[in-house]
Amino acid sequence: MRRADEFTVGERFSLQRECDRYRPIYYAAASGDFNPIHIDPEVGAAAGLGGVILQGLCTMAWAAEAAIRLYGEPTRLKKLKVRFARPVKPGDTLTFQGVVTKVEGARVTAELEAVNQRGEQVLKGGLAEGECE
Amino acid sequence: MALDPKSLGKSYGPYRYEVGLEKVREFALAVGGGVPSASFSAAPIPSDLQPLYFDPEYAKGTRHGSVVAPPTFAVLFNIRPFAAAVRDPENGVDLLMLVHGEQEFEFLQPVKPGDVMETVGEVTVASARGGREFLTVVCQSRNQRGELAVRGTYTAVIRTARSGATHASP
Numbered sequence: 001m002r003r004a005d006e007f008t009v010g011e012r013f014s015l016q017r018e019c020d021r022y023r024p025i026y027y028a029a030a031s032g033d034f035n036p037i038h039i040d041p042e043v044g045a046a047a048g049l050g051g052v053i054l055q056g057l058c059t060m061a062w063a064a065e066a067a068i069r070l071y072g073e074p075t076r077l078k079k080l081k082v083r084f085a086r087p088v089k090p091g092d093t094l095t096f097q098g099v100v101t102k103v104e105g106a107r108v109t110a111e112l113e114a115v116n117q118r119g120e121q122v123l124k125g126g127l128a129e130g131e132c133e
Numbered sequence: 134m135a136l137d138p139k140s141l142g143k144s145y146g147p148y149r150y151e152v153g154l155e156k157v158r159e160f161a162l163a164v165g166g167g168v169p170s171a172s173f174s175a176a177p178i179p180s181d182l183q184p185l186y187f188d189p190e191y192a193k194g195t196r197h198g199s200v201v202a203p204p205t206f207a208v209l210f211n212i213r214p215f216a217a218a219v220r221d222p223e224n225g226v227d228l229l230m231l232v233h234g235e236q237e238f239e240f241l242q243p244v245k246p247g248d249v250m251e252t253v254g255e256v257t258v259a260s261a262r263g264g265r266e267f268l269t270v271v272c273q274s275r276n277q278r279g280e281l282a283v284r285g286t287y288t289a290v291i292r293t294a295r296s297g298a299t300h301a302s303p
Contacts, residue, residue, distance in 0.1 A: 017166070030156075030163035031208055037229075047229055056233040061164040061205040065183075068204070074185055074243075075197070077204050081237040 001072040004106045004132040011100040013110070015066035019054050019092045027058040053087035059094065059123055063112060066096035070110060071130035078107075079129040085121045093117045098128070106133045136266040136291060138259050140224040145217040145270075146253035150210035154189070154246035157202045161186035164203060202244040207274065207283040211238075214254020215270040215287040224259070226268060227291055234267070234290035242282035249277040258288070266291040 024038040033055050036043035044052040060082050068074050088094065098112030112126035159169035161182060168176040184191040185201050192200045219226045244250070251274065258269035267290060274283040 022168075023163075026163040026169050030160040030169045033208075035228075057205060057208050057236065058164060060236055061203065064204050065164070068183070074183060074201060074204060075240075077240055079237070079239050080204070081235070083235045084233055 002132060004103055004108050007100050007103050007108045007132065009100055009103060011070075013066060013070040013098050013100075015062065015069060015096045017062040017065075017094050017096070019058075019088050019090055019094065021090045023058065023090065024052050024054050027055050031055065031057065033057070049087055051089060053089055054092075056084040059084065059088055059114065062094065063096055063114065063123060063126055063128075066098060066112060067110060067128035067130065070098065070100070070128075071108065071132055076130045076132055077128065078131050079127070081125070081127045082123050083125040085124045086116075088116065088122050092122075094122060096123075098126070106131050108132050134225050134227045135293070136259055136261060136268060137223060137225045140218065140221075140256050140259040140268065142256060143218065143221075143224075144253060144255045145214035145221075146272075147251045148210065148213040148253075150213075150250045150252070152202065152206075152210075152244055152246050152248045152250065154200060156209065157200055157206060157246055158187050160206045160209070161203055164205070197243060197245070199245050199247075202246075204240045205238065207238060207240070207244060207285065210250045210252050211272045211274045211283045211285040212287065213252055214272045215285070215289075218254070218256055218270045219268065219289055224256075224268070226266075226289070227293075230292040231289050232292070233287070235286075235288040237286040239284040240282075241284065242276060242280050244276070244282055248282075250274045250282065257286075261293070264293055266293060 041051045096114045102109040110128045114123035163169040165182040166179045254272035269288045272285045
């Protein structure tokens with residue numbers, strides 16, 4: 001596994017994830033978030049969302065995975081901050097893109113975002129910090 | 134319905150949660166592109182799933198000595214004060230108009246099956262601006278050794294009638 005001094009500012013990383021038809025239901029089962037806007041298309045439509053949307057925290061779990069692949073190990077991820085910019089819907093393919101912005105001691109900081117297959121931002125202002133000793 | 138500014142400073146918890154191996158595995162499968170089932174719906178384990186989340190034999194050979202939960206598994210226990218705050222009728226949150234706006238986690242200690250987590254949380258923002266209401270809850274989870282393991286900062290955005298319900302994004 002790489003140590004912090006083996007990372008370079010400007011280094012890029014990416015990860016692709018698909019929100020398949022049942023992903024919101026699978027995530028509901030695993031996380032306990034059964035809010036009807038995630039599992040019932042009629043409720044999602046009534047809320048003005050055009051159907052069900054994926055739980056934001058599932059998108060965030062994917063952002064965490066993108067950062068973990070950069071850092072090389074799950075427990076190296078110490079901090080993750082995101083803003084949810086737009087709903088993710090079944091059928092969407094998300095691309096997480098990030099860049100290392102700072103290396104300070106053992107701490108490697110990266111910024112990241114996610115866009116859907118139309119290039120629309122679904123997650124923005126992402127900030128990850130990893131401890132890479 | 135309107136968010137009550139008196140929500141500010143309210144605290145919720147403690148909530149106790151015992152981390153279970155099979156729950157960790159289900160969570161890892163659900164976010165890893167698999168199916169959280171070992172029953173009729175079971176599907177192949179995705180080939181790129183991190184074995185540390187899933188395979189006790191593999192995990193035994195690592196410095197962790199056991200399966201480690203994916204970092205955002207923390208929502209299972211860390212979110213509870215936030216969930217309590219948004220559902221507290223005194224706070225006046227319109228749940229159908231609520232979207233998750235921002236989220237921050239600090240992962241301070243690994244979370245493993247068998248850990249017993251205790252979580253408390255406090256409302257740190259309860260305000261309205263530009264036809265939207267904002268509710269932030271900071272939730273802290275300690276493990277059975279008293280170590281602060283996860284700090285989560287949850288920000289809900291509640292669309293109000295004036296903001297135009299159908300055009301807002303989360």
